[in-house]
Amino acid sequence: MFSFGVAHKLRKIVGGDAVLERPEDLMLYEYDGSLARGAPKYVVFPQTTQHISEIVKLAAREGLAIVPRGAGTGLSGGSIARSGGIILAFARMNRILDIDIPNLRATVQPGVVNLDLSNALAPYGFYFAPDPSSQKACTIGGNVAENSGGPHTLAYGVTVNHVTGLEIVLPDGRIVQLGGTAASSAGYDLTGFFVGSEGTLAIATAITVKITRLPEAVATLLAIYDDVQAAANTVVALTAAGITPAALEMLDGWTLRAVEASVHAGYPLDSAAVLLIELEGLREAVDEQAELVSELCRKTRAREVRRAADETERQLLWKGRKTAFGAIGRISPSYYVQDGVIPRTRVPETLRKIEEVSRKYSLTIGNIFHAGDGNLHPLILFDARDAEQTQRTLAAGREILEFCISVGGSITGEHGVGMEKQDLMCTLFTDSELEVMRRLRNCFNPDSLLNPQKMLPSMRTCREAFAPGHHSVEAPVAPAAELR
Amino acid sequence: MNQGTIVQRDLGSRFENLLGPAVVLTDTTDLQRYAIDSVVPRLVLQPESTEQIAAALRVCTEENWTVVPFGKGTRQHIGRMPDQVDVALSTEKLNHIESYDPGDLTISLQAGVSLAHAVAACAEHRQLLPIEAPEGTTIGGALSTSSAGPLRAAFGGLRDFCIGVNFISGDGMNGRGGGRVVKNVAGYDLMKLMIGSHGSLAIITSANFKLFPSPQQTITFVCEFASLGEGLALRDSLLRSPLSPLACEIVSPSAIEYLSESEPHDPDEWAPEPSTQNTAAWQLMIRFAGSDRVLARLRHELAASVSRELSGAGETDLWNQVGTFEERLLKHHRNAMIFQVELPLADSRSAIQAAESSATDYNFVAAITGRATVGSLIVAFLPLAIDPPAVTQFVSAASDFRSRLSKASSAVVMRCPREAKQHFDVWGSIPTDIELMQKVKRALDPQGILNRGRFLVA
Numbered sequence: 001m002f003s004f005g006v007a008h009k010l011r012k013i014v015g016g017d018a019v020l021e022r023p024e025d026l027m028l029y030e031y032d033g034s035l036a037r038g039a040p041k042y043v044v045f046p047q048t049t050q051h052i053s054e055i056v057k058l059a060a061r062e063g064l065a066i067v068p069r070g071a072g073t074g075l076s077g078g079s080i081a082r083s084g085g086i087i088l089a090f091a092r093m094n095r096i097l098d099i100d101i102p103n104l105r106a107t108v109q110p111g112v113v114n115l116d117l118s119n120a121l122a123p124y125g126f127y128f129a130p131d132p133s134s135q136k137a138c139t140i141g142g143n144v145a146e147n148s149g150g151p152h153t154l155a156y157g158v159t160v161n162h163v164t165g166l167e168i169v170l171p172d173g174r175i176v177q178l179g180g181t182a183a184s185s186a187g188y189d190l191t192g193f194f195v196g197s198e199g200t201l202a203i204a205t206a207i208t209v210k211i212t213r214l215p216e217a218v219a220t221l222l223a224i225y226d227d228v229q230a231a232a233n234t235v236v237a238l239t240a241a242g243i244t245p246a247a248l249e250m251l252d253g254w255t256l257r258a259v260e261a262s263v264h265a266g267y268p269l270d271s272a273a274v275l276l277i278e279l280e281g282l283r284e285a286v287d288e289q290a291e292l293v294s295e296l297c298r299k300t301r302a303r304e305v306r307r308a309a310d311e312t313e314r315q316l317l318w319k320g321r322k323t324a325f326g327a328i329g330r331i332s333p334s335y336y337v338q339d340g341v342i343p344r345t346r347v348p349e350t351l352r353k354i355e356e357v358s359r360k361y362s363l364t365i366g367n368i369f370h371a372g373d374g375n376l377h378p379l380i381l382f383d384a385r386d387a388e389q390t391q392r393t394l395a396a397g398r399e400i401l402e403f404c405i406s407v408g409g410s411i412t413g414e415h416g417v418g419m420e421k422q423d424l425m426c427t428l429f430t431d432s433e434l435e436v437m438r439r440l441r442n443c444f445n446p447d448s449l450l451n452p453q454k455m456l457p458s459m460r461t462c463r464e465a466f467a468p469g470h471h472s473v474e475a476p477v478a479p480a481a482e483l484r
Numbered sequence: 485m486n487q488g489t490i491v492q493r494d495l496g497s498r499f500e501n502l503l504g505p506a507v508v509l510t511d512t513t514d515l516q517r518y519a520i521d522s523v524v525p526r527l528v529l530q531p532e533s534t535e536q537i538a539a540a541l542r543v544c545t546e547e548n549w550t551v552v553p554f555g556k557g558t559r560q561h562i563g564r565m566p567d568q569v570d571v572a573l574s575t576e577k578l579n580h581i582e583s584y585d586p587g588d589l590t591i592s593l594q595a596g597v598s599l600a601h602a603v604a605a606c607a608e609h610r611q612l613l614p615i616e617a618p619e620g621t622t623i624g625g626a627l628s629t630s631s632a633g634p635l636r637a638a639f640g641g642l643r644d645f646c647i648g649v650n651f652i653s654g655d656g657m658n659g660r661g662g663g664r665v666v667k668n669v670a671g672y673d674l675m676k677l678m679i680g681s682h683g684s685l686a687i688i689t690s691a692n693f694k695l696f697p698s699p700q701q702t703i704t705f706v707c708e709f710a711s712l713g714e715g716l717a718l719r720d721s722l723l724r725s726p727l728s729p730l731a732c733e734i735v736s737p738s739a740i741e742y743l744s745e746s747e748p749h750d751p752d753e754w755a756p757e758p759s760t761q762n763t764a765a766w767q768l769m770i771r772f773a774g775s776d777r778v779l780a781r782l783r784h785e786l787a788a789s790v791s792r793e794l795s796g797a798g799e800t801d802l803w804n805q806v807g808t809f810e811e812r813l814l815k816h817h818r819n820a821m822i823f824q825v826e827l828p829l830a831d832s833r834s835a836i837q838a839a840e841s842s843a844t845d846y847n848f849v850a851a852i853t854g855r856a857t858v859g860s861l862i863v864a865f866l867p868l869a870i871d872p873p874a875v876t877q878f879v880s881a882a883s884d885f886r887s888r889l890s891k892a893s894s895a896v897v898m899r900c901p902r903e904a905k906q907h908f909d910v911w912g913s914i915p916t917d918i919e920l921m922q923k924v925k926r927a928l929d930p931q932g933i934l935n936r937g938r939f940l941v942a
Contacts, residue, residue, distance in 0.1 A: 102830035104723065125724070147669045160673060161644050165915070176917035181828040183859050184630070184641060184680070185894040187914045187940050188921050192643050192676030196669050216726035240587045242610065242697025282726055284777040341665040345587035373667040374588070413667040421670070428670055429660065436659035436928070437672050443923035455671070 006062055010044050010086075013054045018045040018092065029069065029087050033134070035336060035384075036077030036419045040067065040087040047092045049167060049175055049205040056203070056449070057173040059086055065452045066171075068199045070111060070139030073132075074146060075337060076418025078198050082453050088203065090141050096120055097206060103181050105164065107208045110141025117209075126211040129156035132414070133322040144204050147196030149414035151247040151321065154372040155280065156212060158414065160195040165208035168194065168201075171449040181208060193440075198416050199451035201444035215246075215280035219290040220308040220317055223275040223297040224268050228252050228367075230301040231273035232348040235371040237300050238277075239344045243293060246280040248372030249321050252351075255328070255366035255379065256320070262327035265320025266313070271303065275371065276321055324368050325379070332364075334384040336393050337377055339415040340404035344374045353403050354378050361396040363389075375413035376404070402427065417455045425455070426462035434462070495527050495549070495570065502543060503529070503536050518572035520552055520938075521565040521902050525572040528554075532577045534652060534689045541687065542656035544571060545931040551654075552935055553683035555596065555622030559629040561899050563682055563938035564910055573687060575624050581605060582690060583664070589695040590647065590664055595624030595688045611695040614639040616807050624688045630680030633807045634731035634771070637857045639696060646675045648692035651685075654929025659686060666694045677924065684939040685928040699773030702730060703782075704799045706792040708765040712736075715766040716833050718789050719856045722770070723829070727782065731771040732857045733806055736836070737764030739851035739864070742812045743805040768856065769806065771799070809853050809862060814899070817866050821848070821878050821900040823885070825861040827893035832856065838888035839863045846881035847873070863895070878904035886912050911940040 010019045020026060020043040029043050041064065046052045059066050065085030072079055081087050090111030098107040101124055108117060114135040118127040131150035132138055138148070144166070149158045156162075165179040179191035194201055225231040231250055238248065251259065251274050256267040267274050275297070279289045294305040308314035328335050342350050351367065354376075358365040366379040378400055382393040401411045401424055411417070411424045425434065437456055441448075496510045509515065509528035518525050531537045544551050549570035554560070556576070575596035582592035586609040593602050599613075599621045606613045616633025617626045625631075627649070632641045639645060648662035651674075661674025678688055709715040715734055722732065735743065768789075772782050783793070794802055805812065813820050827835050836852055839861075843850035847868045854861030865881055867873040878900055886895050897910040921941040925932070932942070 100830075102720075103828045105828075147673070149667060153667070157640070157644060158667065158669075160676070161640065170920075176920060178916050178920075180915040181892045182826045182894070182915075184643075185826050185914050185916065186680070186896045186911055187916050187918070188681055188685075188924055189643060189676040189679060190916055190920060190924070192679075193673055196673050213724070213726060236587060239589060244697065281728070282774075282778055282781065284781055285774060288775055288777065341667050343585055343588040343590065343665060345585055370667070374665055375667045408664045410663050410665050410668040410670050412670050413665070414669055416669055417671070425671065428663075430658060432658040433660045433671075436653060436657055436674075439927040440672060440674075440677075440924065443920065443927050 006058070006064070007042060009058055010042060010055065013058065014044055014046050014051050018047070019043070029072070029081070029089070032072045032074040032077060032079050034075050034077045034418065034420055036080045038080040038082045039084065040081035041084045043087045043089050045089050045092045049169060052088065052169045052203055052205055053173040053175055055086065055088065056169060056171055060171060060447070060449055066203070066450050068141070068145065068203050068451070070142030071113070071134070071137045073134040073138040074142060074418065075339070075415040076412070076420040078146060078416050078418040078451070078454060079142070080419060082419060090139060093205070099124070100181070101126070104211050105181050105208055106211050107206055108140050110139060110144070110204050110207060112140050114138050114140055114143060121211055122214070125214050127214055128209060129162055129212040130159045133325070140207055140209070141204055144195050144207055145197065145199045146414070146416040149370070149375065151249055151370060152278070154248055154370065155244055155246040160192055162210045163191060163195050163207060164210060166191055166194055166204050167206035169203045169205055171202065171445050171447065175205070179208070196416070198418060198455045200441055200455050202450065217281065217283040217286040218314070219279045219286045220314045221277040221279070221290060221293060222267070222306045222308070222317055223277060223302040224271045224304045224306070225273045225275070225301065226271065226303050227301065228273040228351055229348055231275055232351050234275060234297050234300040234302065235347050236345055237296050238293065239372070241296060243289065243296070245277050245293065245372060247276065247278040248370070249276040250274070250367065250369055250371040251276070251321065251324065252367040254364070255324060255368045258331055258366065259320045259324050259327045262330055263320050263323055265316050267320055276317055321368075328366060328379055328381070332381040334382050336380040336382065336397055338380070338397050338400055339412045340376045340378070340401050340409060341413040342374045342376065342404050342407050342409040344372075346407045346409075347371060347374065350376065350403065350407065354400060357396050357399050361392045363393060363396055365396070370413070373413070374409070398424070419454060422455065422457040423461055423464070425457050431459070431462065498543065499527065499529060499540065502539055503531065507531055507536060518554055518557065518574070520560050520569055521905065523566050523569050525552065525569040527570065528572045528574060530574045530577050534650070534658070537573065537687055537689060538652045538656040538658065540571070540573065541652055541654060544933050545655040548931055549933060550936045551933050553624070553628065553687045555625030556598070556620040558618040558621045559625050559631070562629060563935065565902065565905055566935070566937050575622060575687070575689070578689060586611060590666065590692060591695060592648070592664060592690060592692045593623045594690045595622060597623050599623060599626055606695055607698065610698045612698045613693055613695055614645070615642065618808070618811060623691060627679050627688055627691055628681060628683045632860070634733050634803065634855060636855050636860065637732050638728065638730045642679045643676055645694045646679060646691055647694050649675045649678050649688060650690045651678060651688045653686045654931060654934045659928070662692065664692045682935060682939045684925060684935045684941060686934070699730065701779070702771055702773045702795070702799065703779055704769060704771040704794045704802060705786055705790045706794065707768045707770065707786070707789045708791040709768070710765060712766050712833060712836055715768045716856070718768055723857055727772070727785070729770045729857065730773050731769070731803070732855070733769040734832070734852070734854050734856040735767040735769060736850065736852040737766060738849050739809070739853050740764070740767060742809060742816065742851060743802070769802065771803065806853060810899070813851065813864050813866070819867050819873060819901050821865040821882065821904070822898045823863040823895045824898050825863055825889070825893060825895045827859050827861070828890065829857070829859045831890045831893055832859065832861070835861065835889055835893060839885055842881050842885035842888060845884060846877050848881055875904045875907055879908045882908055891915070914940070
């Protein structure tokens with residue numbers, strides 16, 4: 001009876017066709033790209049900021065949690081309705097509100113798909129720089145929540161470097177403005193603070209972003225190695241030489257063979273690793289840098305360096321990289337992808353550590369990562385139907401991330417903490433540091449109505465994380481197709 | 485012995501007992517050096533560790549003693565006048581480079597490290613920490629005041645390359661955001677909160693930065709225009725071209741003389757000539773980095789607009805002069821009122837025109853420089869009369885100028901005579917919700933002891 005009441009009230013706000021409540025409809029919203037799962041009570045499709053303001057007020061009255069959701073491509077459980085409640089799905093708030101070339105800005109609703117914005121900007125000679133591998137599906141609202149990266153963030157920065165203004169709805173229904181068109185303004189940079197807050201502060205309803213000129217020239221190089229350590233050494237050498245490519249990606253031999261079996265991207269099957277290196281800028285600069293990079297690759301024992309001859313070949317090389325996770329999905333019942341970050345000088349030893357973990361736990365681990373900024377994505381293959389193997393997988397993942405922390409790194413470079421890495425937050429941050437973050441969350445979201453039990457661990461979680469014999473356990477599910 | 489002296493002694497002995505005598509300064513001449521707008525602190529603390537800072541802040545919160553975080557004081561002129569300062573908390577003993585990993589292009593610096601020291605350490609490895617601030621500024625001071633200069637065109641602001649921060653909240657809690665790696669989304673981005681918070685939330689104790697390879701060679705093109713419109717038209721065509729300048733500065737005709745190396749006039753005996761703008765030129769100074777081939781192409785493409793090309797020592801001097809524009813102005817005009825204006829790019833022209841009109845209407849001359857491709861201007865109102873200008877003249881001019889700016893812009897008065905400062909709000913209006921800012925302030929500084937009364941957010 002009560003349940004019917006809420007659905008009815010939601011329909012009065014957003015319209016009769018914009019609320020889902022039947023179990024078979026809700027099932028589709030139990031997942032994201034992570035291993036987590038959780039069933040919402042309702043899925044609502046707001047169309048305006050005002051709708052959202054009214055929905056959060058209703059939710060507060062009914063004591064229901066609100067979980068914002070873009071395309072559900074997230075990799076850390078950020079959009080999972082962990083404690084039931086209402087999923088706020090942004091599929092119908094997908095309009096580009098303004099393209100403002102004189103100010104080099106665009107303003108979008110949160111449901112706009114990342115690549116759709118770049119496509120809309122292309123006729124003007126601009127694009128939106130953050131390019132997560134899921135960019136064909138993921139939304140800019142989701143990018144803001146997770147502070148998403150992507151291969152080209154090496155040169156252009158992550159989402160926060162491109163957001164100048166936000167309209168947000170607070171859990172009490174108040175609609176407020178943070179920042180705007182100007183690159184900065186006096187007062188606290190709440191815009192910057194909001195980006196990457198994983199839906200735990202407020203709900204973004206309009207987003208103003210910087211737009212970036214399309215490069216004049218692009219060169220894409222494929223450096224091929226017989227030894228994965230040699231590829232790692234190239235990464236160190238390129239960074240030390242002060243060369244900043246637009247992108248610098250690594251795939252190890254196992255991963256590239258899996259990719260080749262799915263997409264024929266042109267990675268040589270007998271190699272131990274490849275580096276995908278992209279250079280962008282003025283024609284003259286790109287040509288010179290391509291020479292320089294090729295030379296450095298050879299000096300650090302690349303077997304061969306190829307340059308994509310045309311746009312088709314270039315796109316194919318990138319297709320291999322961007323669809324890699326999907327390719328793994330073809331050959332393994334499940335996989336677990338990590339998102340650790342390390343200083344770039346530590347790439348070689350971290351690869352050795354991952355090999356060691358793979359042997360220790362008897363698990364296949366593929367390596368694919370944004371080598372240029374030290375952001376690793378080890379892929380651990382397992383069968384989720386095997387509980388013991390699942391436990392081993394989680395333990396292996398944890399050991400890799402603990403290693404990242406031990407060399408001065410981080411547990412997540414772009415996927416977010418979500419539900420998945422909450423207990424590791426207790427390892428990365430002290431109680432006091434977490435308490436400062438909780439205080440700040442409470443300025444926006446004091447009753448944790450928005451995205452409860454995400455990102456910040458409870459004090460209890462931290463105590464349990466350090467209890468003997470503890471393993472982080474989330475219900476494992478099937479892999480998602482095409483991800484970062 | 486009056487009441488004040490007794491309290492003074494209490495304060496001193498309280499901290500001497502807590503932190504040891506080496507940390508506490510009570511000598512009057514020492515205290516003078518830490519005055520804020522002539523308000524002398526009752527006590528100066530020079531803690532040697534973050535633990536000491538936390539202990540001191542806990543006591544101050546408990547006793548409701550106000551605290552001014554202090555680096556080298558190069559930017560303390562910003563903000564409202566404090567009513568009273570109990571404690572100036574200096575970071576000068578936190579002056580170590582904690583770690584520098586040239587191979588990873590990252591550096592960790594304690595808050596009291598001088599920017600010049602950090603920049604020099606990076607330069608040894610041909611790496612660049614692109615923070616620009618007045619001579620002597622500390623890392624903590626640069627972060628708190630969100631210091632930036634012409635290089636912002638290429639490298640962005642501090643928010644774009646500060647990758648981690650450690651701080652102590654007003655009530656003495658350890659806080660941290662980010663880390664030492666260049667990509668990191670674990671936890672809230674507290675760097676963004678600290679940058680530009682003007683010491684109102686916490687005491688920054690250290691911070692980590694991403695570095696950039698130093699450009700191997702650079703050139704600067706100076707382009708002169710009869711009108712502002714022509715200068716901005718070149719700026720616009722640059723923004724739409726594939727060319728990426730290291731810096732692109734717009735300079736008004738009246739600002740140019742302050743960039744040259746002349747001896748300052750006696751500020752009490754001298755005033756600028758009334759408007760000479762009709763004859764003099766606007767300048768766009770555009771700096772590029774690149775190889776010989778790249779620079780040759782730029783030279784070719786920009787040939788029609790370029791009046792002068794600079795490289796080597798002449799170029800370095802020019803950019804030093806642009807970077808120290810504010811200090812240079814003050815040598816000539818101790819009564820100058822200087823705004824930092826942040827605005828949408830397309831509002832540049834109207835904002836500059838507004839500055840010129842408001843200045844003229846209230847007997848000032850406007851001298852303007854700014855990051856033309858970023859939307860950040862330094863606007864100086866120079867008093868015309870030899871007699872000290874009336875307070876109302878500053879107040880009215882500031883209010884008039886602000887009223888002519890678009891809603892999306894903000895204009896903070898960075899400097900003006902102390903007498904005028906008391907009669908208007910140096911911060912002005914901002915686009916962001918103030919109520920949320922107030923909540924954030926209370927969350928990190930519950931008693932409101934940090935820079936009380938000075939910042940935009942109380």
